[in-house]
Amino acid sequence: MNNERKNYVIWLKNILDDGVALSDIKAAVPVNERAFFNMLVMTALRQLAFIKTDVLPRFVRKRIPQKQNILNFVLYLGCTELLFLETPDYACINSYVEVAKKLCDKFGANFVNAVLRNVVRNKQQLLTDRKTMFFSKEFVKILKQDYTPAEIADMEKFAQIEAPLDLTLKAGVETENFAEAIRLPSGTLRLPAHTAVTEVYGYNDGLWWVQDAASALAVKALADIRGKKVLDLCAAPGGKTAQLLDAGAIVTAVDVSAKRLERLKENIKRLHLEKSLNVICADALDLNVDEKFDVILVDAPCSATGTFRRHPEIMNNKTIQDVKTQATLQQKILNHCVVWLKDNGMLVYATCSLAKLEGEKQIKNFLQTHTDFDVCPIQIPGTEKMITKEGFLRVLPQNFGECSGADGFFVAALQRKI
Ligand SMILES: C[S@@+](CC[C@H](N)C(=O)[O-])C[C@H]1O[C@@H](n2cnc3c(N)ncnc32)[C@H](O)[C@@H]1O
Known part of the structure; x- marks a missing residue:
């Protein structure tokens, strides 16, 4: 011992x-x-x-x-x-x-x-005598830039709740065989925390994949994408790639990490969704493709502050500087990739960060320098209260409407006007 x-x-x-x-x-x-x-x-x-x-x-x-x-x-x-x-x-x-x-x-x-x-x-x-709950001083400093003390205290309550097991089901899979599961309004199937993944019905048949309910919303923000060409930037380990393929899109998935792309390929193979997938291992900032896409999804690298329930180390090791560094990288990726978007094409930007510098503020800045883009309304059942006045989707653990919450998450759907 x-x-x-x-x-x-x-x-x-x-x-x-x-x-x-x-x-x-x-x-x-x-x-x-x-x-x-x-x-x-x-x-x-x-x-x-x-x-x-x-x-x-x-x-x-x-x-x-x-x-x-x-x-x-x-x-x-x-x-x-x-x-x-x-x-x-x-x-x-x-x-x-x-x-x-x-x-x-x-x-x-x-x-x-x-x-x-x-x-x-x-x-x-x-x-x-306990005064300090779960967030480190630096983590509170990050959150204080955007949230009130009451909002931060509400988030902190989720730090000790074990995150449930959220699954995204392949199209057409019925829920009746899943014991103890709840179907959330957005479509995610929720099972109790600590459920053994390999023992869940349909694991070997590839009927579903593990994906936090909030993370699943980015692709759900898109309308019908059957037959559309999608550039999935920062794609690994492939939760959103699977959603895109399952919805009938033709996907080019790009990620800088060869190791994570191996996991993406394994995941997509387990789900039997590999038919319309092209995988490229590259830094998004060096990427050069000679075609244009109907949709670009940027699921950007970020400080991941929204994932503190599943990754409690995040409450202890993230700094304001991490947020700034990631925001700079996200801005570069956005600016670099938009040239591959077709006229009238959709750009979906997502991060699992709670920091608005990596979400709301990032996209407001983008819109100021890219006046050919409009914000598209996001309409996903169950998310009505999470839509910001600008039309973005801001998920906080406490605004998800379920006692066990969701990861903090941000989604913006933008359309090129011309
Ligand atoms: C939030 S994760 C993506 C999650 C994935 N979209 C999913 O749904 O499963 C961010 C990914 O960005 C990748 N990444 C980080 N910097 C990158 C860069 N400069 N170019 C391309 N990918 C990058 C990381 O390897 C990581 O896999």
């Missing part, structure tokens, strides 16, 4: 300090450890802002030197286990003291021992 904890400490550091994707770490966890890993590390990521702000400063008076930085991560997991899981206190302390000895030295181990003993002694008080 100590060896596992030692690995989790290193992985937590990889996720938070070294930018390694949580999904890559999860894939590396041995199958028999996954339940414990999920419980411990996902809880740590959700509770980290509280541990860092309300717990550790009470017992750690001096900054831990950089070369012993790993001790911070030992303490994050130790506090998580002591405060939120049911491991007996002293077994837990002994484990993390051993881990600190292995990853640092005897002095580090003594320090961890002293801090965790203090946490145990003050456990009830720490929980009762």
Whole structure:
């Protein structure tokens, strides 16, 4: 068990300090450890802002030197286990003291021992005095640029709710065989959190794919696209590509990541939708195609702040600078790609960011410099309350109309006038 904890400490550091994707770490966890890993590390990521702000400063008076930085991560997991899981206190302390000895030295181990003993002694008080909920100070700073404190507090309530399993069904698939499922007004089929994907009806037959209900709205913003030529920019792992193909479009899917495009191809093959698909591995900014398209979908790379329920590391490692960097890239991609849009063609822009710089403000700027585009009304059942005064679609976890919410998401549908 100590060896596992030692690995989790290193992985937590990889996720938070070294930018390694949580999904890559999860894939590396041995199958028999996954339940414990999920419980411990996902809880740590959700509770980290509280541990860092309300717990550790009470017992750690001096900054831990950089070369012993790993001790911070030992303490994050130790506090998580002591405060939120049911491991007996002293077994837990002994484990993390051993881990600190292995990853640092005897002095580090003594320090961890002293801090965790203090946490145990003050456990009830720490929980009762809790002021910080789930968002880090920097995450709140990002959100404060666009939302009121009450709106931010409403979003934060979703940080501890396990996201449900949302599926997009292939056209014509009936819902009656799916146990415990609800059909949302927008068409998404919702199953309870923790449903095992491979055990859901129709997995082997490729009758559906996993896609958050909000993410599915970008393609639904388009009218009939049967037989239309669509450029799907930033396409991998292919949730929206599958929707486009299933709706009868002829799709050119582009992504900069060869690895993610492999996943896209596997996904589309599982769904038997590969017939009208052309895949190009390229940076959208270097792309050069010699044809024009009826539709361009830009599902842009973004800060992903809207996905904090499924990716709790996002509440802890995103900065205002990340938002600005992504917004600059999105602007470049939009400006670069519009030359391939036919007259009267549709441009759909989407991001899973909550920041308006990557959504509403991005598109308002685009419209100022591209006066040949109009905003098209988005009409998707169940989304009426999410349409902004400009005609964009802004999904917040709390405005989705379901107790378990959806990812934060933004969609704009624009049409070239000429
Ligand atoms: C939000 S994800 C796309 C999700 C996808 N559309 C779907 O529905 O499954 C953004 C994608 O943009 C890709 N990307 C990032 N920068 C890019 C660039 N400069 N050119 C092309 N693709 C890029 C990433 O590899 C990532 O796969």
